[in-house]
Amino acid sequence: MENIGKGLNQQLKKQGRLGKLEKIMAEVMADPDVQAFISENRERLTDDNISKSQAKLYEFVQEKKKFLLNDPTMIAPGYEPRLFMNYHFIDVTYIPTKDLEEKIALQEIKNRVKAMDMPKDIREARLNNFELTNERKEALRLALDFVGNYDDEPKHFHQGLYLQGTFGVGKTYLLGAVANLLAEKGYRTTLLHFPTFAVEMKNSIRTETVFEKLENVKKAPILMIDDIGADSMSSWIRDDILGVILQYRMQEQLPTFFSSNFDMKQLENEHLRVSQKGEVEPLKAKRIMERIRYLAKEVNMIGQNRRLN
Structure with missing residues (x-):
């Protein structure tokens, strides 16, 4: 009985983590810039391509938030994150701002x-x-x-x-x-x-x-x-x-x-x-x-x- 209870607890924890991940990705996919980019490039993107690009989409949304808040912990301070097509997948690049260029x-x-x-x-x-x-x-x-x-x-x-x-x-x-x-x-x-x-x-x-x-x-x-x-x-x-x-x-x-x-x-x-x-x-x-x-x-x-x- 103890082994069954332990296994059930682990399964519930795993489901909790999966549920949290699904919630995070739902927020990422709801981002207006993400939606606009996917819409513009839909002919080049399959659902599988989008799924495999989730890590980059998550990076983009997180770094965009930091950029707008001028958070010094962002990956590239002074650079604005942008999405771009890297072959058939979505990737992130960082563009220097006008202030940084000056x-x-x-x-x-x-x-x-x-x-x-x-x-x-x-x-x-x-x-x-x-x-x-x-x-x-x-x-x-x-x-x-x-x-x-x-x-x-x-x-x-x-x-x-x-x-x-x-x-x-x-x-x-x-x-x-x-x-x-x-x-x-x-x-x-x-x-x-x-x-x-x-x-x-x-x-x-x-x-x-x-x-x-x-x-x-x-x-x-x-x-x-x-x-x-x-x-x-x-x-x-x-x-x-x-x-x-x-x-x-x-x-x-x-x-x-x-x-x-x-x-x-x-x-x-x-x-x-x-x-x-x-x-x-x-x-x-x-x-x-x-x-x-x-x-x-x-x-x-x-x-x-x-x-x-």
């Missing part, structure tokens, strides 16, 4: 700007936020000319800009804004803070990564060197790092921008000419400046210090 597009644009040790406001700089004054019109005009000319003929050499001016006049912001505009047009730019980069290169001697980092910078499709001349420069940084970068870019005719508190003449005579050790090396300074003058056109930016506002 986020992906924006991320792709951001990824085209490699900002090394640059603050957030520079990474997010935009030309429409660049405060235009009479003193800065020429710099903006030349920057826009560069972007237009480069976009027209990206394989030709285009001279970059050497933005010169006192602290806080917007030199670095303009570089960041140009880099982001170029990114929107599909071009990659490396924007680096040169004093920080110089320290990093010295530290790379210990980790034996100087060559790798130097290669990445010198071969950047478009390079922007910010704040050159802000700190004293060793002969090694000047000749074996900066000199190598500039020589390569001059030979390969790669666009290069600079920003500095010094004008070109001051950079040569007051910064590059004397090493950290006090050695006076005018020929080496002149060699660096010849490369800079070849790569970039000097533009004077004047105005009030916006960092104080």
